[in-house]
Ligand code: SF4
Ligand code: SF4
């Protein structure tokens with residue numbers, strides 16, 4: 038018997054309309070766990086680097102994490118992976134909610150989509166019965182609306198639905214996949230789903246998920262709940278409210294947005310508005326939220342309630358979480374009421390809440406700069422808010438200028454030319470980033486931004502404080518109760534870290550310490566992404582219930598795979614290198630690994646070079662960021678080193694970089 | 706239900722109540738998860754909401770959150786059904802009903818179709834609080850106990866309820882034949 042996992046994947050060939058249930062190799066679970074790990078392995082084995090994102094050869098994999106469907110609190114992530122139309126690299130966006138556990142109960146760990154359906158369809162997985170059904174009547178329907186309609190037509194109120202809206206159908210490069218209160222939205226995976234002609238995947242399952250060592254596993258689960266309860270009344274002192282607790286940032290609960298509105302950038306990630314958060318604004322926004330928010334809601338088997346149901350007067354209800362609360366408001370330089378209203382349309386259309394507002398603001402900047410003209414915006418209303426609604430509509434329909442903007446700021450700028458590239462200023466690897474511009478370079482963030490494969494900072498950062506606390510006493514207090522560290526040295530790094538002076542950024546933490554800090558934080562995310570664990574209870578907050586010392590026991594008692602801390606770290610390392618290898622084979626090189634040019638005002642080219650060199654070396658990568666033959670083989674990834682040597686990406690027996698290509702060059 | 710014999714036909718029993726505050730429910734279904742795991746055998750060896758004796762009727766777009774406990778098995782569906790509207794929210798037919806009944810798939814073992822019934826997590830040693838209450842950190846489920854005098858009443862055995870359900874589904878004869886066959890095999 039297989040524990041925690043089901044041991045079966047669902048293979049769907051959309052071109053032929055063929056569905057197969059395929060047993061998986063338990064060896065792969067031992068090597069890569071599940072979720073992102075095993076999905077990345079499938080991508081490596083089956084998608085050649087030449088395959089375009091919008092081609093039948095590209096796979097779109099919906100995967101439950103290894104522990105989804107077990108009673109582990111907050112373990113509910115669906116990891117969706119594919120090659121991104123926007124970055125041309127691996128996209129692996131995740132969603133919480135209820136879909137992954139349902140898939141497990143239906144008897145599958147993954148749904149693997151290949152080929153393309155000639156007509157719009159949806160997939161109906163009801164335990165052993167799987168059907169590809171006509172979805173022509175759902176064409177153009179909103180993602181939330183689609184889920185509702187399908188559940189009604191199937192008479193299955195308990196089915197879980199992951200659907201795309203019009204943006205996905207029209208292959209908007211930043212289209213999302215929506216699933217009720219959650220969405221997988223970064224990197225345009227919704228566009229790939231649309232390209233494959235799949236409107237939705239609907240799941241209903243009533244089978245057991247088995248636990249290897251029940252008593253031991255439950256003891257850990259109970260510990261997690263107890264810890265969450267204890268933390269609830271004890272926020273971490275010294276950090277801002279949204280970082281003091283557990284869960285995703287509690288944006289639906291916290292009304293005080295002084296920090297975000299005065300420190301993050303408005304418009305096309307341009308304008309910092311100090312002094313914005315007045316009493317009047319605070320009162321206004323609080324009223325807006327209180328009047329539109331009907332209920333705080335959780336994901337499957339989690340008490341944290343990070344999401345909310347939002348009912349804007351006169352509009353249909355939708356669900357929201359995290360920072361999308363503010364991205365539209367700030368992108369449009371408007372207020373929260375506008376933000377919550379337009380987010381209703383954006384959710385139905387199914388677009389990424391980070392990219393979409395920036396793309397629209399970028400379009401309007403180009404108009405202002407004269408690079409685009411009024412002719413490009415025929416019929417656009419004069420009022421600011423109206424412009425955004427108009428643009429959103431044009432983008433998701435790919436009409437007029439919307440067709441260009443639908444490709445995201447990077448590709449739109451390439452198409453428009455005439456200096457437009459300067460305005461696509463907030464990207465890493467062609468993907469729009471959090472609208473944040475800062476003063477002094479932070480070495481930890483520099484490395485995370487530059488080298489993180491998820492290309493999204495909130496999915497890389499986490500367990501180490503973002504900034505030093507003011508006094509040594511506060512820092513000592515913080516580390517006193519910090520069993521989460523993989524090694525005692527992290528406590529020292531933090532205690533020594535000063536806000537000013539010699540031991541402050543950018544030269545402290547030292548490059549060596551910085552590498553270790555980045556590595557630890559990233560490691561935790563790779564573990565979560567293979568287990569299906571919500572980062573909000575593990576890799577994202579300070580002092581979470583799940584950490585490197587108890588996760589191995591969760592795996593051994595849940596999935597029945599013997600595991601200790603070192604073995605788990607080794608798996609995280611393997612998965613991390615596998616994901617990197619996929620991108621390297623796609624052409625990613627050192628030249629691509631950089632933060633937005635203007636992310637920090639004060640830059641230190643020499644230090645940055647040293648940081649990159651040190652980090653690559655620390656990781657066992659050559660000077661181009663390519664894992665060396667030795668480090669690949671040490672991780673049992675020999676098949677990758679062989680492939681790299683065959684392709685000339687690595688040279689046999691030496692670590693010399695071939696270094697000629699980069700995705701930048703290739704695509705110009 | 707724990708019962709203590711007293712003189713005559715009167716007994717006191719401990720009435721165990723779970724107060725359900727639907728306003729506090731966040732739809733997480735932790736109650737379902739833990740109920741199914743607690744009742745798995747061996748205990749906690751599997752989880753499966755479909756086997757849970759509490760189900761959360763859950764429609765977030767209409768703000769409907771109703772944790773419902775599995776009550777008695779009912780052979781036939783009701784002739785008349787309830788449909789409530791509360792605070793302008795229209796609830797589905799049978800939404801508040803606890804019955805394991807032919808009209809719906811709620812509260813039935815997924816493979817055998819046998820009825821499920823909340824047993825208040827009766828176990829030895831007994832729990833401080835039922836598991837679903839312990840795992841509902843939102844306090845949507847709150848446990849209360851009180852003593853009450855009652856007239857004695859025969860309790861129908863779990864196995865009897867199960868057999869009755871099978872008989873209703875397949876006919877008495879078929880169940881008897883199957884039992885006979887099983888006895889021979891053993
Ligand atoms: S912490 Fe928040 S986002 Fe994470 S599983 Fe729980 S409710 Fe969902
Ligand atoms: S555990 Fe509590 S909050 Fe969660 S669904 Fe059950 S009753 Fe609602």
Ligand code: SF4
Nearest residue numbers: 740823825826835837
């Ligand atoms: S009281 Fe126990 S048996 Fe009844 S629903 Fe709750 S967990 Fe299940």
